[in-house]
Amino acid sequence: MKHTQSRAQRPASSGIEKRPRSSGAVAARTGISDRWQSWLDHHRQVARESLRRFFATPMASAMTALVIAIALALPAALQLGLANFQRAVAGWDGQPQISVFLNKRAQKTAVDSFAAKLRSDPAIAEVTYISPEAALAEFEQASGLGDLLVGLDANPLPAVLLLRPRDTHNSEKLQRIVDNLQEHALSDSVVLDLAWVQRLTQLTELGQRMSAGLALLLALGVILVVVNTIRLHIESRREEILVVKLVGGTNAFVRRPFLYSGLCYGAFGGLLAWALLLGAVLLLSGPISGLSSSYGSNYSLVGPGFSYFVGLIGGAALLGLLGAWLAAGRHLREIEPS
Incomplete structure (x- = not known):
């Protein structure tokens, strides 16, 4: 009885179990290394996807890359011809x-x-x-x-x-x-x-300026080709872009695949341009060697080497990237969820 009475005399609050206060949702913080790794992973994923889309339509992609290649091969062929011409006349007495x-x-x-x-x-x-x-x-x-x-x-x-x-x-x-x-x-x-040396120098300078002017005009043409191609890609993926923007995708996130597509078009166009130059040199090297041997010379054409290979592919890739940036920057702003 005494034990029962002591229990009954206890405060009512002593029967309530104290539980730890819940802290609710916890905000997770991501470090710089995690963000950097996520950014790299997304770039790798987008690059693979762009290559897959490029080869998914081989005919359309090859036609666009071939147009870029022809536009790049023309000034590159003129520059290569000038280099071979200067090499041919280097053995002459070019000093007054x-x-x-x-x-x-x-x-x-x-x-x-x-x-x-x-x-x-x-x-x-x-x-x-x-x-x-x-x-x-x-x-x-x-x-x-x-x-x-x-x-x-x-x-x-x-x-x-x-x-x-x-x-x-x-x-x-x-x-x-x-x-x-x-x-x-x-x-x-x-x-x-001195007169013929001056004429030769002036002709060489004229050829170099013509080559530079032609290169600028055709580089502009390459940019316009890429702009038009990327614009068509954007229009064909309009619904996908709207969904990505609805869930919070930024313009930079949406623009990234199209930039890689421009890089693909430019790089493959530059590779085809180098192949066209190499084929032209192989086609002409035999007749030119025969002609030079008839004059008692062992002159032979010099083809596009590693510098042309790197220059054409790198320059074309940059032109493709610039064209894709211009197209994506203009047309993605027009696609906004209502």
């Missing part, structure tokens, strides 16, 4: 030289003294003496008129001093050298062989 035609009555000792004086001149890099006999033999070989020249009583050609100036870019200094040589008693005539 001064030809001093000596008086036919000049004595050999006086000519030797004149040549030694010119060799000591700091403005002259090289002096070459060509005797009248050597000049006549070279003329017979170059002209093919050996039978006609046999009947001449005397050699009509004078001795020549060929001078190579050190400074070939200063026309005023070259002209002063010519004027000083013309005043010398042994000089009969002085010719500055």
Whole structure:
């Protein structure tokens, strides 16, 4: 009874069990490494998906890549042709030289003294003496008129001093050298062989500028092709884009697959452009080698090497990325859930 009464005298609150207070939902925080890994995983997933979509429609993708390849191959072929042209003329005497035609009555000792004086001149890099006999033999070989020249009583050609100036870019200094040589008693005539070198330089510069202008125009064409292609992709996936934006997808998230698609079109277009250049070089190398061998030369075409391979694929990929960015930035803003 005593035990029962003591239990009954206890406060009522002592019968209530105290439970720990629930803290509710816990907000989880993601670290920088988790966000970075998630970003990389999404990029890998989008890249694989873009490649899958590219090869899912092989005909349409190949046609677009081929258009890009042709647009890139034209300026690249012109640039490669200029490089081969410069390589072909590199073996020629591309430096301006001064030809001093000596008086036919000049004595050999006086000519030797004149040549030694010119060799000591700091403005002259090289002096070459060509005797009248050597000049006549070279003329017979170059002209093919050996039978006609046999009947001449005397050699009509004078001795020549060929001078190579050190400074070939200063026309005023070259002209002063010519004027000083013309005043010398042994000089009969002085010719500055500079005009054809200047013409060759100007033609090369003209070709380079034309190549650069054509490259800019066709690069713009590549961007427009990619813009139109990505626009069609966006329109075909309009419903999917609306659903992604309804669940909170940002424009950057939605834009990412189309950027990878532009990279695919550009990269494969650049690869095809390099293949077209290589095929053209292989097609022309045989006839050009035969033509050069007929002139006693072993010249051969140089094809697009590793630098062209990297440049075409990298440049085309960047153009494709730029075109996709422009198309996605413009058209994705127009697709918003109502």
